[in-house]
Amino acid sequence: MKTNSLRNRLLLAAAGVIAIALAIAAFGLSTLFERHVKTWIDGELDAHMTQLIAGLDRAPSGDLAVITAPSDPRFDTPMSGLYWQITLDGKNRDLRSRSLWDFVIAMPADPALDEQSHHHSVAGPDDQRLYLMQRHLELPPRLDRQRAKFAVAIDEAQINSAVWRFAGALAPLLGVLGALLIAAAWVQVSVGLKPLSSISSRIAGIRTGSERRLGDDFPDEVQPLAREIDTLLDARDQQIARARTSAADLAHGLKTPLQVVLGGITHLKAKGETAIAGDLESAALMMQRHVERQLARARMQSISFASSADAAAVARQVISVLQRTPNGARLAWSIDIAPATFVRIHADDLAEALGGLLENAARHAKSSVVVNASRDGNRMKLSIADDGPGIPADKIAEAVRRGGRIDTSGPGTGLGLAIVSEIVEAWGGDLAFSHGNGGFAVTLTLDTVAPR
Amino acid sequence: MRILIVEDDPRIAADISAALKAASFVTDIAADGEDAWFRGDTEPYDLIVLDLGLPKIDGLTVLKKWRAAGRHLPVLVLTARGLWAERVEGIDAGADDYLVKPFQMEELVARVRALIRRSVGIGSAVIETGLIRVDTRQMHVSTNGVHVPLTPLEYRLVSFLVHNKGRVVPASELLEHLYGDEDAREANALEAAIMRVRKKLGTETIETRRGYGYFVADSAP
Numbered sequence: 058m059k060t061n062s063l064r065n066r067l068l069l070a071a072a073g074v075i076a077i078a079l080a081i082a083a084f085g086l087s088t089l090f091e092r093h094v095k096t097w098i099d100g101e102l103d104a105h106m107t108q109l110i111a112g113l114d115r116a117p118s119g120d121l122a123v124i125t126a127p128s129d130p131r132f133d134t135p136m137s138g139l140y141w142q143i144t145l146d147g148k149n150r151d152l153r154s155r156s157l158w159d160f161v162i163a164m165p166a167d168p169a170l171d172e173q174s175h176h177h178s179v180a181g182p183d184d185q186r187l188y189l190m191q192r193h194l195e196l197p198p199r200l201d202r203q204r205a206k207f208a209v210a211i212d213e214a215q216i217n218s219a220v221w222r223f224a225g226a227l228a229p230l231l232g233v234l235g236a237l238l239i240a241a242a243w244v245q246v247s248v249g250l251k252p253l254s255s256i257s258s259r260i261a262g263i264r265t266g267s268e269r270r271l272g273d274d275f276p277d278e279v280q281p282l283a284r285e286i287d288t289l290l291d292a293r294d295q296q297i298a299r300a301r302t303s304a305a306d307l308a309h310g311l312k313t314p315l316q317v318v319l320g321g322i323t324h325l326k327a328k329g330e331t332a333i334a335g336d337l338e339s340a341a342l343m344m345q346r347h348v349e350r351q352l353a354r355a356r357m358q359s360i361s362f363a364s365s366a367d368a369a370a371v372a373r374q375v376i377s378v379l380q381r382t383p384n385g386a387r388l389a390w391s392i393d394i395a396p397a398t399f400v401r402i403h404a405d406d407l408a409e410a411l412g413g414l415l416e417n418a419a420r421h422a423k424s425s426v427v428v429n430a431s432r433d434g435n436r437m438k439l440s441i442a443d444d445g446p447g448i449p450a451d452k453i454a455e456a457v458r459r460g461g462r463i464d465t466s467g468p469g470t471g472l473g474l475a476i477v478s479e480i481v482e483a484w485g486g487d488l489a490f491s492h493g494n495g496g497f498a499v500t501l502t503l504d505t506v507a508p509r
Numbered sequence: 510m511r512i513l514i515v516e517d518d519p520r521i522a523a524d525i526s527a528a529l530k531a532a533s534f535v536t537d538i539a540a541d542g543e544d545a546w547f548r549g550d551t552e553p554y555d556l557i558v559l560d561l562g563l564p565k566i567d568g569l570t571v572l573k574k575w576r577a578a579g580r581h582l583p584v585l586v587l588t589a590r591g592l593w594a595e596r597v598e599g600i601d602a603g604a605d606d607y608l609v610k611p612f613q614m615e616e617l618v619a620r621v622r623a624l625i626r627r628s629v630g631i632g633s634a635v636i637e638t639g640l641i642r643v644d645t646r647q648m649h650v651s652t653n654g655v656h657v658p659l660t661p662l663e664y665r666l667v668s669f670l671v672h673n674k675g676r677v678v679p680a681s682e683l684l685e686h687l688y689g690d691e692d693a694r695e696a697n698a699l700e701a702a703i704m705r706v707r708k709k710l711g712t713e714t715i716e717t718r719r720g721y722g723y724f725v726a727d728s729a730p
Binding site for chain 2: 375377
């Protein structure tokens with residue numbers, strides 16, 4: 058059993074307390090029962106004692122004898138467990154029940170002549186331990202005022218066995234009670250811990266993007282925890298939003314001067330300074346690459362896990378933009394993605410990835426670009442196929458490599474595929490390239506998210 | 510063809526203006542969102558080049574205000590961020606195309622030409638009427654397969670009329686689209702230019718509809 062489980066610890070504690078409580082109950086009930094049995098036996102012994110005292114009289118021989126013995130038949134059965142004995146003071150003679158046979162009880166010395174019953178535990182016949190009731194009294198004048206000790210005794214084993222029988226009957230009842238209490242404790246612990254497991258499943262939902270916040274439907278004791286976690290998530294989202302905004306400001310701050318530099322280069326070319334212009338142009342291009350790369354990296358560092366994007370909607374939006382461009386306007390676009398196909402990625406990042414891939418496709422396609430989605434377990438495969446010339450297999454790795462470019466004729470820094478593949482990897486997805494539809498096909502695989 | 514350039518960086522604005530002027534466009538520059546909104550709403554531009562990061566009112570808001578006011582002229586958006594989410598937002602706000610900074614001026618000019626053609630429903634970079642053929646990329650005008658050299662003002666005149674072929678263009682509209690804010694607009698100079706063009710291309714290329722304006726036929730009669 059795992060001891061660092063809260064449930065196990067609570068159940069262990071409950072079981073311990075229940076066991077102790079049941080042990081105390083068993084001991085208490087047995088003690089009460091024993092006391093009750095002794096009270097009852099005392100009554101019995103007292104009755105026998107009264108009969109015994111009344112039965113002592115002078116025999117025709119003149120000696121003292123028990124004329125009418127107590128009526129219980131056990132007094133006549135040897136070693137039956139029920140005995141009486143009368144010891145006359147100063148005389149070396151005892152009167153005993155037949156059940157004692159040849160055993161003589163060693164009568165305890167009761168100094169007082171108080172006619173009260175005293176209880177003792179003494180050795181009896183047949184290794185028995187006897188519960189003995191004794192009275193020390195003076196006989197009436199008719200019997201010469203002799204002093205005598207009267208004793209009636211019962212085998213303690215008989216009392217004990219009654220107590221044991223009681224305890225034996227009690228045990229199953231206590232067992233059932235214990236089982237019920239432990240079941241109740243288990244239910245209590247389960248109900249009590251349920252909000253914790255629901256918090257953990259909600260947090261898992263937030264991580265995978267199917268939930269945004271924990272919300273308010275928790276018990277009072279757990280609500281502060283949920284609220285704190287939600288506050289933390291809010292703070293994180295704000296941080297991410299700030300990071301994205303500052304990346305945007307950085308983009309503006311860096312790219313605007315670059316535009317000015319490009320303008321200057323054009324002026325230089327116009328003046329015939331082609332060598333300087335060429336050097337500056339390659340430096341500007343390198344700067345542009347670095348800027349693009351750092352901006353992409355800044356975006357990657359601000360990934361919020363509570364993200365999901367509707368692939369169909371984003372693809373449609375990106376295509377609506379591309380249809381405005383000269384390359385995109387001439388193509389037939391077809392999208393086959395079920396509505397509300399949610400994938401685990403920030404919508405902006407999905408737009409960035411699909412934008413890069415679809416722009417590539419638009420640049421190379423002859424007449425059409427096909428976008429479709431297929432579900433593979435909890436992964437979604439988005440594939441983009443064009444009917445262009447395709448890329449030779451040995452050039453594909455080159456295309457994905459940072460800054461690698463296959464087609465150097467058009468504008469661009471060559472970061473497109475490398476950035477797309479970084480974005481997709483940052484979200485735990487992957488990119489695969491193949492030849493399909495006669496042209497180039499890219500398959501983008503991402504985790505699916507249950508719609509909110 | 511008259512173009513409004515909305516760009517807060519004066520050096521970039523000047524570069525764009527120079528590139529468009531070299532391509533025979535007439536340009537005005539607005540340096541902030543308020544000025545851009547006012548000019549775009551009151552002046553008859555054929556296209557607007559709009560930077561999104563602007564002082565006073567941001568570019569996207571200006572664009573939305575134009576569209577809300579029923580101004581349907583083509584708008585080419587310039588953006589420094591270049592995020593696809595932003596491009597989508599721009600297109601949703603009513604932009605017709607976008608260009609990400611830093612860009613090459615050749616690319617900008619090509620996009621501007623394509624947008625203007627698209628706005629008047631012409632698909633090709635080469636526009637033909639029955640009598641003349643205008644290559645908007647090379648700024649060549651030819652008749653019967655022979656290249657005819659024209660001055661910049663003459664080319665702008667022919668290009669505007671050809672883009673609006675089949676429609677009577679009033680002289681006042683021609684003046685507004687052929688000259689910028691700073692240029693002196695002289696009806697006499699326009700008249701003289703039309704005469705020169707008729708002499709070079711043939712009198713029947715530009716018809717005069719008395720009291721209405723000028724007309725270039727869509728196809729040969």
